[in-house]
Amino acid sequence: xxxxxxxxxxxxxxxxxxxxxxxxxxxxxxxxxxxxxxxxxxxxxxxxxxxxxxxxxxxxxxxxxxxxxxxxxxxxxxxxxxxxxxxxxxxxxxxxxxxxxxxxxxxxxxxxxxxxxxxxxxxxxxxxxxxxxxxxxxxxxxxxxxxxxxxxxxxxxxxxxxxxxxxxxxxxxxxxxxxxxxxxxxxxxxxxxxxxxxxxxxxxxxxxxxxxxxxxxxxxxxxxxxxxxxxxxxxxxxxxxxxxxxxxxxxxxxxxxxxxxxxxxxxxxxxxxxxxxxxxxxxxxx
Numbered sequence: 001x002x003x004x005x006x007x008x009x010x011x012x013x014x015x016x017x018x019x020x021x022x023x024x025x026x027x028x029x030x031x032x033x034x035x036x037x038x039x040x041x042x043x044x045x046x047x048x049x050x051x052x053x054x055x056x057x058x059x060x061x062x063x064x065x066x067x068x069x070x071x072x073x074x075x076x077x078x079x080x081x082x083x084x085x086x087x088x089x090x091x092x093x094x095x096x097x098x099x100x101x102x103x104x105x106x107x108x109x110x111x112x113x114x115x116x117x118x119x120x121x122x123x124x125x126x127x128x129x130x131x132x133x134x135x136x137x138x139x140x141x142x143x144x145x146x147x148x149x150x151x152x153x154x155x156x157x158x159x160x161x162x163x164x165x166x167x168x169x170x171x172x173x174x175x176x177x178x179x180x181x182x183x184x185x186x187x188x189x190x191x192x193x194x195x196x197x198x199x200x201x202x203x204x205x206x207x208x209x210x211x212x213x214x215x216x217x218x219x220x221x222x223x224x225x226x227x228x229x230x231x232x233x234x235x236x237x238x239x240x241x242x243x244x245x246x247x248x249x250x251x252x253x254x255x256x257x258x259x260x261x262x263x264x265x266x267x268x269x270x271x272x273x274x275x276x277x278x279x280x281x282x283x284x285x286x
Contacts, residue, residue: 003271006243010250012127012204013157013178018085020243021268022057023050023261024208024254029068032097036068037256044076049258051081053265059181059206059252061089061131062112062119063100070119078121087127087179087206088116089161091134091142104134106145113149129159129181133167143174150175159204165197179204179250186223186241186284187212199246210251211238212284222283232270237280239267244277 011017028043030036037043050058058077060069070088077084090112092100109130116125128146133139149155159179160171171177180198182191184207198205217223217234227237235253242251253264272280 004244004274004277007247008268010204010248012085013176014202016085016126016157017083018057018250019054019268020057020250021055021239021265022059022206022250022252023047023055024252025058025060025069025073026064027254027256028072029065030097033064034094034097035065037072040072043072043256046256046258046261047073047076050261050265051077051084053262055265056081056083057085057087057250057252059087061092061129062116063089063092063094063131066094067115067119070116074119074121080122085126086120086122087129087159088120088125089129089131089181090116091131091161100132102132102134104130104132104137104139104142106137106141109142110145110149113146113154117154124153125155127157127159127179128155129161129179130171131161133160133163139167139171140174143171147175159206163194165193168194168197168203177203179206181206181208183207183209184242185210185212186238186245186280187216189284195246195249198248203248204250205246205248206250206252207242208252210242210253211235216284222280226272226276226280230270230272232267233263236263236267236270239264240270240272241277241280243268244272 009017091104093103157178158175161181184191223234227234239251242249255261
């Protein structure tokens with residue numbers, strides 16, 4: 001049975017090549033994605049180890065902490081290696097642990113871009129993403145100011161987060177969109193139409209919460225059985241399926257543990273046949 005293969009890199013905006021297994025820097029903050037981590041030095045080590053392992057796409061947001069994740073990245077990785085791409089987001093405000101409220105006013109987003117640049121110790125953000133569309137602010141207004149910042153050289157590429165296809169098309173009338181970040185994994189495929197749209201249009205799809213949970217991942221389930229057969233973990237299998245699912249997929253598993261980080265990065269080496277992947281997909285729909 002032939003092993004299925006997939007590309008290991010992707011070009012954001014057709015010009016920024018990244019390795020497809022990235023790192024999500026949400027979990028290097030405190031509990032509830034709020035405040036400082038228990039051990040900032042350990043967070044620095046995880047970030048540096050990620051780059052050592054070849055991870056050159058790191059995703060963060062001003063809301064993680066808030067401010068904490070971006071600052072830790074700047075402290076740990078600046079000056080950045082030439083090929084490292086940092087993606088950040090703005091448009092969600094924080095009122096406390098696990099609390100999030102969208103704000104897309106142009107003056108607010110402009111301020112947050114400037115603050116992100118300062119914390120990340122960068123002169124230009126490689127990929128800036130609108131964290132959520134604010135129902136109180138027309139997306140044309142939110143992205144209009146971002147386009148001006150892009151033209152001023154402070155942002156290279158622009159993406160969206162938690163959007164449907166009509167919202168992507170609406171945004172693309174204002175500015176070029178090179179990425180979409182939605183919740184997606186082998187067991188949670190509500191955004192299948194968005195994946196198809198992104199694949200067709202060569203837009204990166206960045207799945208947050210990339211590791212399957214629930215019934216599919218339980219001991220004795222299809223993922224568990226396949227993982228044991230191939231000597232890998234359910235997490236590694238989940239990430240590898242995303243790489244197989246579409247060539248535009250950029251999974252960003254996050255962790256505060258070097259051991260878990262190293263495990264996640266090895267997901268790119270998982271090899272299954274088309275038939276085995278088809279069985280896993282069928283089980284996810286059952």
